[in-house]
Amino acid sequence: MKLSVIVVNYNMCSLLRQALFTLNRACRDIDYELIVVDDASTDKSVQMLNSEFPDAKLLVNKHPRGIAKARNQGIEQAGGEYVLLVNADTISGKKTVEHVVAFMDAHKDAGGVGVRMLSPRGNFLSESRTGFSRVWGGLLKLTGLAKYFPKSRLYKTDDIWVEDEEFATTEVDVINGAFMLLRRSVVNQIEAFDERFVMFGHDIDLSFRIRLAGYKNYYFPKTYILNFNSLSRTKFSWTYIRHFYGAMIIFAAKYLLHMPEIKIPGIPQIFAPKYEIER
Template identity: 30%
Template sequence: MDVSVIIVNYNTCNLVKKCVASIFEKTKNVSFEVIVVDNNSKDGSVEAIIDEFPRVRVFPLKENIGFGKANNIGVKHAKGRFVFFLNSDTFLLNDAISILVNYLDTHESVVLCGGQLFDRERKPTGSYIEYPDLRFFLSLVLRGSVFYKDLPIFPEGEIPYYISGADMMMRKSFIEKYGAFDPDFFMYYEDTELSYRVQSLGFGVHFVPRAHIVHLHDMSPKERGPIISTLDLYVIQSRYLYLKKVMGDVVMKSLLLLHKIKAFIAIGYFVIRRNNEKIENWKKIKKILFSISG
């Protein structure tokens, strides 16, 4: 078998059905299987997928173990030469899977590749992202935001960035030797770490813009609401885990200390300003910061 498509689902019944349907509709020129690992959804996802797509192999879990670990479970059951990690909130616009398979078949030194992502309006969106450096993390801690510069538009081939975890195709032979997603990450930054690890080992990470995929994950902060969410807290937690793994303990602990000091100052400031919403946000941030071990 050429490729195993692995989709992790968590309460995205309608989205994952659209994703799976697009795979069967668009994929023509390679042999493939679809594996859905369900993180204990409560919206009837498992039953709906089994009912509508009998060819899909569904693995329901008893708890939500996170994105990376769930993908790794899918890998254990994968039969393909290649593994295609695909988000449940994506759908294919063309025969993207065949394009990526053929690319890996003709570029033996490439371990990981991804296609061109589009938003819901069919505008190109973040298919590859610049690796976060020390300046990036300092800006997040001190300013609370970061300036994302426009990245150059790369032609087909190797890129110095990391491939979005929304669509990542990898050689299974690499995974069997070096592993897939780092299980320490519950959610976020696991794709960053994986691309970094692949490149650190001397293998290529490539962008294949002929493969077209829509990624619907484009909610703005306004749409998410002013109150910090559980997802935001996962971002903070994974950010420091990535720092520790890539930049080392000293850098991670130094930034973590700065962030803790800022949290105390922010809470005091907003107490004076009587901004209960901001106080609540910063209390949540402080709690997650103090839960992070050095």
């Protein structure tokens, strides 16, 4: 089997329906399986899945386990050469999956790839290229871990930014977790998500470990998804704050106690790196 598509859902019935419809459409010419992990939803998500997507492999948790654990559940059941992790609040383009699978086939050095993300209004979301927010970038600089993220240019000056970066295919430090296609053999080698990251940071940690193992992460903007993330989360709730900043503490503690060695030769540790750009 070529591809395993994994979607974790928690109380997003309407958005999930859209996400699965567009994913099935985008995968129609690919040998794939669809795995949905419902993380103890209290809405009508499970009923909708049983009635409208009977071919999907459905895993239902009795109690919420968090996105990292839920995604690991899906990965354990996956049989594809590639694993595609997609948020339940996204809409995929008609050729999105086909294009990213072809990209991975052509780039044997790639551990994973992400795509250009747009808001529902069509605005470019910069986190699809950087992989993390400015707050995360501030933490990395504060702790000194920023030197391990040279392609995010956390020490950048304005004159070293690449023109038209939204549309430039390039190597990146972090693949955004909203849509990340991973090579299964690499996941098996480095192990899947660190389950201590309940809601946030699991994608940053996994992307970092992909690079530590000597593989590359890519940003591929020649296709897109629509991301409703900003509309679906309450950023001022205590749960959000606790898990968002807690993930930063976990990440810093994990790597400050044992400073890792990146196996990819020729990566500058502080100064801005040279980029491999495809137009």
